[in-house]
Amino acid sequence: MASPLVFIDGDQGTTGLHIHERLRERNDLQLLTLPAAERKDPRRRAEAINASDIAILCLPDAAAREAVAAIENPAVRVIDASSAHRTAPGWVYGFPEMDAEQPQRIAAAHRVTNPGCYPTGAIGLLRPLVQAGLLPRDYPIAMHAVSGYSGGGRPAVEQYEGPSAAQAPAFQVYGTALAHKHPPEMQRYAGLDHRPVFVPAYGAFRQGIVLTVPLELRLLAPGTDGKQLHACLARHYAGTAHVQVIALEDTQALTHLNPQELNGTNDMRLGVFINEEHGHVLLSAVFDNLGKGASGAALQNLELMLAPT
Template sequence: MKPLIFIDGEAGTTGLQIHSRLNGRTDIELLQLPYADRKDPVKRAEALNTCDVAILCLPDDAAVEAVSFIENPKVRVLDPSSAHRTTLGWVYGLPELTAGQADIITTAKRVSNPGCYPTGAIALLRPLTEAGVVPKDYPVNVHAISGYSGSGKSLIDAYEIPDHPQHTDAPYRGYGLNLNHKHVPEMMAEALLEHRPIFTPGYGKYRQGIVLYVPLHLRLLPAGASVQQIHACLSNHYADSEFIKVVPLDQVKTVTQLDPEYLNDTNRLDIYVFSDEKSGQVLLAAVYDNLGKGASGAAVQNLNLMLNGQA
C-alpha cells in the first residue's frame, strides 16, 4: 500500500506549498478532510490516527494539540511549526546538519522542521563551531531579510490586496527588536552556541526569498584562522550535499550584490564567504527561499527521507 500522508493545516501558507509539491505524486496518497471538517477536533483526530505520516502546518499551540490527539503508535509526525524544535525526543529536520543526521531522520518517529531563518544561520555556523573554526562562545550576530510571505497570510494579504484594511507598500520592515525572537533558542542549540546570538530580522517588499548574514572577525577566532580555512571547512561539510552549495572563492570575488529571489521555488541554499583580509573581516551569507529550503521544500525533503531514506 502507498503511504498515507495527512497535512493538518493544509490551507495555510506552508501547507499549500507542501500540498503543491506533493500533489500528483504516484508513490504516496494524500488524505484530505472536507473543508467543513478541517477544524473539527474529532475529524482531525481520526485523520491523524489513520495516516502513516502527519505533517503539522499549524500554529504552535495547535501543533502541540495535534500531537496530543495521536494515539496510534505507528503514526510518524513531521512538524513544520516551531512548537517542537528544541523539544527532547524530537529529531531536528536539517539533514545536512552533521554526519549521520539524514539517517537519523529516516528512522525517526518525530521530526521537527527547521525554521526559515535558523536554516540559514545554522547552515553557516554549525560546520564551523563543530570543527572548532569558530569558538562556541563567539559573540554571534545574525541579520536577515526575508520576503513578506515569511510572516504568513496576514502580511501577504496586507501587501497583495489593494483594499485590505492594513494594506502596505512599505519597502522594508525591521522587527524582533526586543532581541527575543522565537527562533533564537533553535539557532543557539543547533549551531552549538554557548551564548544567545543577536538576531535582527526584517521583511522586504517582495514575496519570498532570504538573504541572511553572519559577520566574523578573524581576530576573535583561533590563531591561524583565515578566509581560506573557513571556506574549506564549509566546502568539505557540504561536498556531498544535493541542496546546499558553497560558492567557490574566485566566484565570490566577482559578486557585488545578492538577489534574495534567485533560488525561489527550489530547495537549494547557496553559501558565500565574503572577506576583506586587510581588516580581518569575514561576512558569511546564505541565500535561499523561505518557502522552499526554509519551509515546504525542507519538509518534503524530510518526508522523502522518512518514507524511503532518500531526499
C-alpha cells in the same frame, strides 16, 4: 503493499499549500485532506492523524501541540513544520545536511521537527565552523536576515497583496525587542554557548531570504583566516544535493546578494566574503523561505522517512 497515507494538517496555509501542490500528483502515496467544514473539527482531525502513516503539521504552535497530543496510534509518524517542537526532547531535527548521520536519524524517526527558515541559514553556516573549532562557541554572534513577506504568514501576505498593498512598506525591520523565537533553536543546533543577536526584516517581495553573519578574524581561533572558513564549509557540504558553497573566486566578483535567486527550489547557497585588509569576513546564506526554509525541507524529510529501510 498499500501506498503510504500522508495527512497534511493545515493544508490551507502557505507551507501546507505548497506541500499539497507538490504531492497531489504523485501516485506512490495517498494524500489525506479534510473538507473545509471539518478542518477545525478536533474529532475529525484526530481521526485523520491517527489513520495516517505520516502526518505533516502546518499549524500554529499551539495547534501543533494539540495535534501531537491527539495521537493514539503508535505507528503514526510526524513532521512538524511549526516551531512547537524544535528544541523538544525526543524530536529529531529535520536538517539533513547538518551532519553525515542526520539523514539516517530522520529516516528512522517517529517525530521530526522541521527547521525554522532563518535557522536553516544560520545553522548551515555556523555549525560546521563551531564543530571544526574555527569559530569559538562563545563568539558574540550577531546576524541580520531579510525575508520575503510570506515569512510573516497570512497577515503579512494580506498586508502586501490585499486592498492596502500600496501602503505596505518597501522594507521593515522587526523583532526589535530581541526576543524572536528563533535564537534558541539557532544556539542549540549551531553549538553556541550564548544566544545570538538576531535582527530580522521583511522586504516587499513574496519569498526568498538573505541571511548574513559578520565575523572579526581577531576574535577567532589564532591563525584562522577566511580561506579556512570557506574550506571547512566546502568540505562539510561536498556531495550534498541541496547546499552549495560559492567558490572563493566567485565571491570576489559578487557585489550583491539576491534573496530571490533560489526561489522555487529546495537549495541553499552559502558564501564566504573576505576583506583581509580589515580582518573581516561575511558569511551569507541565500535560499527560499518557502522552499529549503519550509515546504521544501518538509518534503525532503518526507522522502527520507518514506525510503525503504
